[in-house]
Amino acid sequence: LIKGGVVDEKGQVKYFLVIQTDAEKGKEEVILRLKNLISSLLSSSLSRKEKILGIGIGSPGPIQLAEGIILTPPNLPGWKDVPLKDILEKEFGLPVWLNNDANCAMLGEHWLGAAAGAENAVMLTLGTGVGGGIIIENKLYQGEDGTAGELGHMVIVKDGRKCGCGNKGCLEAYASAVALEREAVKIGLKFLNARDIFILAKKGDKKAKKVIEEMIEFLATGIANLVNIFNPKVVVLGGGLIKSSDLFLAQLKEKVSQKAFKIPAKTARIVPAILGDRAGVLGAARLVFSD
Ligand SMILES: [Zn+2]
Numbered sequence: 001l002i003k004g005g006v007v008d009e010k011g012q013v014k015y016f017l018v019i020q021t022d023a024e025k026g027k028e029e030v031i032l033r034l035k036n037l038i039s040s041l042l043s044s045s046l047s048r049k050e051k052i053l054g055i056g057i058g059s060p061g062p063i064q065l066a067e068g069i070i071l072t073p074p075n076l077p078g079w080k081d082v083p084l085k086d087i088l089e090k091e092f093g094l095p096v097w098l099n100n101d102a103n104c105a106m107l108g109e110h111w112l113g114a115a116a117g118a119e120n121a122v123m124l125t126l127g128t129g130v131g132g133g134i135i136i137e138n139k140l141y142q143g144e145d146g147t148a149g150e151l152g153h154m155v156i157v158k159d160g161r162k163c164g165c166g167n168k169g170c171l172e173a174y175a176s177a178v179a180l181e182r183e184a185v186k187i188g189l190k191f192l193n194a195r196d197i198f199i200l201a202k203k204g205d206k207k208a209k210k211v212i213e214e215m216i217e218f219l220a221t222g223i224a225n226l227v228n229i230f231n232p233k234v235v236v237l238g239g240g241l242i243k244s245s246d247l248f249l250a251q252l253k254e255k256v257s258q259k260a261f262k263i264p265a266k267t268a269r270i271v272p273a274i275l276g277d278r279a280g281v282l283g284a285a286r287l288v289f290s291d
Pocket of ligand 1: 152165166167
């Protein structure tokens with residue numbers, strides 16, 4: 001899905017739209033849809049006589065940040081080195097900010113969500129993959145080339161499961177919703193979505209329990225690493241898997257506190273994201289306002 005909104009400087013979402021991505025139809029079609037979405041948002045704003053400062057975009061990575069080029073995102077087939085910032089600036093005559101979607105979610109949650117008021121925070125989005133974002137001293141940490149925060153690709157198992165990035169043993173291969181669903185099928189459950197696997201485990205199904213416990217163990221390992229490295233005030237967990245946080249968060253917290261050093265583990269609150277769909281839109285808007 002592509003989500004878009006008109007956001008004011010206080011973070012009020014004035015107008016919100018969601019459309020299908022239809023990524024399988026290819027690059028041209030997706031860009032066309034994106035342009036149409038932006039046009040609708042702009043005309044809604046125009047009709048209210050609002051002044052638009054710029055366009056913020058959160059997109060699947062990897063991204064060449066300075067130039068606003070989307071390189072070769074695994075989830076957007078056929079995309080290679082797309083200068084999206086240029087394309088949209090030419091089309092709309094407004095400045096465009098581009099960043100990866102997980103960073104935008106982190107920015108949104110830090111602005112107005114679960115990490116509001118935390119000077120230091122990290123976020124993991126547990127969905128199709130595992131995205132990450134890092135806030136250090138109230139600023140998004142982007143690294144030397146703007147590629148920092150790929151927390152889903154920290155290796156937690158030597159020679160472990162194959163990851164979509166080509167490496168082995170990444171957190172993403174153990175803690176995404178897709179990984180959970182795949183492992184459940186591997187040990188003989190019929191295909192279920194992540195939420196149903198959690199519910200089955202709660203009802204006492206041994207196989208479901210086993211895959212869930214494994215997932216929690218690996219996720220806790222990843223979070224304990226983050227807690228030891230960053231000493232964050234808040235660890236925000238977002239993405240589809242978090243709809244089931246009522247069924248696993250307590251156990252996850254327990255495991256993290258066993259694995260991490262005592263002091264940072266005591267500081268870090270592990271909390272579900274609260275902005276849902278809107279985190280990315282708010283974060284993308286934040287790119288515009290905070291520049
Ligand atoms: Zn990876």
